[in-house]
Amino acid sequence: MRKAIIPFMAALAAFFISFSARAEDKLLTVYTYESFTSEWGPAAKVAEAFEKTCACKVNYVSVADGVELLTRLKLEGAASKADVVLGLDTNLVSEAKATGFFAPHGLDLSAVKVPGGFSDDTFVPYDYGHFAVIYDTQTLKEPPKSLKELVEGDAAQKIVIEDPRTSTPGLGLLLWVKSVYGDEAGAAWAKLKDRVLTVTPGWSEAYGLFTKGEAPMVLSYTTSPAYHMVAESTDRYQAAAFSEGHYIQIEVAGMTKAAKDPALAKSFLSFVTGPEFQSIIPTTNWMMPVAAGKEPLPDAFGKLVNPEKTFLMSPDEVAANRKAWIDEWLAAMSVN
Secondary structure, three states: OHHHHHHHHHHHHHHHHHHHHHHHHOEEEEEEEHHHHOOOOOHHHHHHHHHHHHOOEEEEEEEOOHHHHHHHHHHHHHHOOOOEEEEEEHHHHHHHHHOOOEEOOOOOOOOOOOOOOOOOOOOEEEEEEEEEEEEEOOOOOOOOOOHHHHHHOOOOOOEEEEOOOOOHHHHHHHHHHHHHHHHHHHHHHHHHHHHEEEEEOOHHHHHHHHHOOOOOEEEEEOOHHHHHHHHOOOOOEEEEOOOOOEEEEEEEEEEEOOOOOHHHHHHHHHHHOOHHHHHHHHHOOOOEEOOOOOOOOOHHHHHOOOOOOEEOOOHHHHHHHHHHHHHHHHHHHOOO
């Protein structure tokens, strides 16, 4: 009897070892930013929906903001455990591709639509939004109507902004100012400095200070008021429409060459442009979808500022000038 049991137990142990190995192979590690994985962010719903399609587990690794994602990848190099990176934007695409860490996605993205268009063989767009100054209507009755008014306005009316060295919104504001002011951007920053209450590492810290009443304005997105209208049933917080136009952010995802299961990583990239993911994004990440979802957008999205002009620099231009423009910002703002 024992002779019969021993081979059986050995076979059973081998089965569980094999099963465990297969289960480990089906772990998808996604690097992203903290607001995506926050309690109210889309991460949990996205993982639940994708796991139903893949017989896998999604493991998130998050950092403060999008620019830090690229910084972390550079530090980790080929030893990075990331299978997918979600949360870079088009401003960082050229620099990210230059690392050599990313693999082409090979997907048909003909159904993806973003203002101004975007096509890339490595990165997949998953949402977009225009940067905007969000203001508290209860404390600021006359918000700035242009970037010029923001720069030259009352220094007593403060704004919280994000650091372009670590944050994609911070980088977006940097490029917005450069798009409007060109060679005079340094002088514009020097004027704006007196209105800046503080510079935060990422979006979450900045928006948290704003909603706590620390400042009447914050650098965020035209879509931010939708959150307050849908989740809090209030129109207290609104976006200021700027006459010059608004800079757009298109967020992207890509798979790494080191992905443990390239087919699984590619499947996730395909998923992010599908109706399930696109239905989750508007009311969790509070950005605009890039493709059709399963249901119409909430009515609040029809009440948002719709910029008449969109700014977007080419990824190559940003990559070539990002360091110099940040140095210009540092010099004007005297930030350490």
